[in-house]
Amino acid sequence: MAEPTTPVPPEPLTATPESATVHTPESLSAPASCVPASSVPAPTTPAPRPVRYLSLFSHFEFRSLFLAHLLSLLGVVVSEIALTVLVYELTGSPLLSALTFALGFLPYVLGGTLLSGIADRYPARRVLVVCDLVCAGCVGVMVFPGTPVGGLLVLRCLVAAVSPVFSGTRMATLADILGDGERYVLGRSLLRIVSQGSVLIGFGAGGLLLAVLSPRGAITITVGTFLCSALLLRFGTKKRPARSRGEGESGGGLLRDSLVGARLVLGSRRLRALMLLFWVPAGFVVVPVALAAPYADVIGAGPGALGLLMCAMPVGHIVAELYAGAALSPRTRSRLVLPVAALCLLPLLGYAVTPGLPWAVLALTLAGVGGAYVIGLDQWFVEALPEELRGRGMTLLTAGLMTIQGVGMALAGLAAEFLPVPLVVTGAGALGTLVTLLLIAEVRRTADRPDVPKSETLRTGI
Numbered sequence: 001m002a003e004p005t006t007p008v009p010p011e012p013l014t015a016t017p018e019s020a021t022v023h024t025p026e027s028l029s030a031p032a033s034c035v036p037a038s039s040v041p042a043p044t045t046p047a048p049r050p051v052r053y054l055s056l057f058s059h060f061e062f063r064s065l066f067l068a069h070l071l072s073l074l075g076v077v078v079s080e081i082a083l084t085v086l087v088y089e090l091t092g093s094p095l096l097s098a099l100t101f102a103l104g105f106l107p108y109v110l111g112g113t114l115l116s117g118i119a120d121r122y123p124a125r126r127v128l129v130v131c132d133l134v135c136a137g138c139v140g141v142m143v144f145p146g147t148p149v150g151g152l153l154v155l156r157c158l159v160a161a162v163s164p165v166f167s168g169t170r171m172a173t174l175a176d177i178l179g180d181g182e183r184y185v186l187g188r189s190l191l192r193i194v195s196q197g198s199v200l201i202g203f204g205a206g207g208l209l210l211a212v213l214s215p216r217g218a219i220t221i222t223v224g225t226f227l228c229s230a231l232l233l234r235f236g237t238k239k240r241p242a243r244s245r246g247e248g249e250s251g252g253g254l255l256r257d258s259l260v261g262a263r264l265v266l267g268s269r270r271l272r273a274l275m276l277l278f279w280v281p282a283g284f285v286v287v288p289v290a291l292a293a294p295y296a297d298v299i300g301a302g303p304g305a306l307g308l309l310m311c312a313m314p315v316g317h318i319v320a321e322l323y324a325g326a327a328l329s330p331r332t333r334s335r336l337v338l339p340v341a342a343l344c345l346l347p348l349l350g351y352a353v354t355p356g357l358p359w360a361v362l363a364l365t366l367a368g369v370g371g372a373y374v375i376g377l378d379q380w381f382v383e384a385l386p387e388e389l390r391g392r393g394m395t396l397l398t399a400g401l402m403t404i405q406g407v408g409m410a411l412a413g414l415a416a417e418f419l420p421v422p423l424v425v426t427g428a429g430a431l432g433t434l435v436t437l438l439l440i441a442e443v444r445r446t447a448d449r450p451d452v453p454k455s456e457t458l459r460t461g462i
Contacts, residue, residue: 051182053190053325061177062187064236068229069170069191072132074201075225076163078209078218079139083156086142086215090149100156108164108402115161117257119169119391120243128173128233131166135159136226143216143223164402168395175390176240180382182330189325189375196314243388261392265385270446271393274381277439278374279400281344283408284432285367288348288360288425289313290409295421301357312361316368324372333376338440341377344370345436348429354422 056062080100087093087100118127138155141147147155171188178184209218265271288295292309299305324333347366350359385393408428415424 051186053186053322056178056183056187056190059177061237062174064232065170065174065177066191066194068128068132068232068236070194071225071229071232072135072166073195075135075139075222075229076159078225079142079159079222082210082215082218082222083142083152085210086219087149087152089215096149096153100153108160108399108406110161114255114258115165115395117255117259117261117392118165119172119395120261120388121257123240123242124169124173124176124391125233125237125239127169128166128237129230131162131169132226132230132233134162135166136223136230139219139226140223143220145216164395164399167398168393169391171394171398172243172391173237173240175382177237181379184382185330185333185375185379186325188378189321192374193318193321196318243391258392261389262396265389265393265396268384269442270384271381273439273442273446274377274384275397275400277341277377277436277443278381278397279404280439281341281371281432281436282401283404284345284428284435285313285348285371286405286408287412287428288351288364288367290412291416291421291425294416295360295425296357298421299354299356299360305357308357308361309364312364313368313371316365317371318368320369320372321375324375330376330379334379335376337373337376337380338443340370340373341436342433342440344373345429345432346370348425348432351422351425351429 057066084100087096138158142152142155170191174187174191175184178187209221213221265275289310292306296305296309324336328336344367347363347370350363355363381393381397382390412424412428415427419427
């Protein structure tokens with residue numbers, strides 16, 4: 001932080017005889033405007049305090065939101081692992097076990113589209129607490145021994161459908177807490193870093209829990225994480241009114257609000273271009289992760305190599321985003337968005353030579369580093385998104401991101417059935433770079449013509 005500059009004191013009032021000036025009555029009564037500007041000390045303004053990651057934790061509401069985010073994430077990841085193992089134990093079917101994990105992605109598009117209106121229609125704190133309680137209730141029913149496999153899968157879908165509403169509302173609330181500027185950008189960055197890290201920690205914690213507990217026992221613990229998250233949000237965040245019409249007012253139901261919000265957000269050329277720049281590179285960059293196991297087999301690496309291949313990209317992203325948030329100015333991060341987005345998938349082209357484990361890990365790490373362009377893109381998106389649409393816009397952004405990644409994983413597996421794994425990853429890098437360049441051109445074109453929905457359109461939906 002730059003300290004305030006101390007003003008230089010004026011020259012002493014004493015003077016040598018040679019320089020002494022005789023003051024006449026006229027000079028003593030002269031107006032201030034006649035005093036030479038150079039003799040008046042220039043006022044100094046303290047330099048603005050730079051925002052740092054740690055400074056965010058001085059805000060009580062952010063601490064509560066951060067801890068709730070961490071607990072919810074760990075609950076989701078651990079319950080996913082435990083439920084996958086439980087379904088396999090009950091059925092012995094690899095297909096149903098894999099389907100259990102895949103169901104974490106598929107309902108996102110429905111929940112994010114049909115339920116997004118909840119994020120703006122109801123007070124944010126109530127939405128967040130209810131979402132956590134719904135997840136706790138669903139996971140609690142999974143614990144009962146009599147719950148059939150079909151019921152477990154339905155409950156898994158319910159948790160996944162609630163997740164985009166929770167995530168979108170949380171991101172909109174983050175802007176309410178920290179504002180729309182640099183504090184919001186770093187706050188969202190920190191939550192994203194925690195999301196990346198929670199996957200690594202959650203898989204490890206889930207493995208340890210399953211080593212000492214049954215799958216149902218591990219699931220029971222996640223009930224507590226969701227309940228603790230609900231308590232933190234209820235008593236650690238302020239009550240704020242809904243952004244759009246109150247739930248008791250006329251003007252259409254929840255489904256209509258959700259669909260109108262989706263149409264307005266996706267109908268804006270600027271917002272659509274920014275959302276696609278979030279989604280498309282993410283849909284291609286998951287290809288080598290989805291094919292990590294078959295690629296480890298291709299290069300003859302052992303089971304330990306799979307862990308390295310799975311962890312390399314999240315580690316690269318975490319390190320790069322921490323650096324960008326802590327060391328780069330907002331202006332620099334903004335200027336790097338498009339160049340880094342254009343380059344982020346190029347490391348996947350290294351798979352064309354079927355690299356060994358060290359080089360493959362390096363390529364994945366660099367791809368993760370390239371993903372840090374989103375820290376600057378966050379600011380562009382929140383600036384372009386009207387406040388009345390903030391909850392629905394953030395929910396759609398989350399839902400689309402998860403859906404695109406799920407589709408990318410599925411298509412990668414399908415392609416690998418017919419083509420060599422290295423060729424599939426290389427093709428993803430090449431095609432993804434081409435599509436990203438087209439998106440970048442669209443983002444540039446819309447920069448000077450941000451056709452965001454106007455207030456009257458938001459009220460009427462037309």
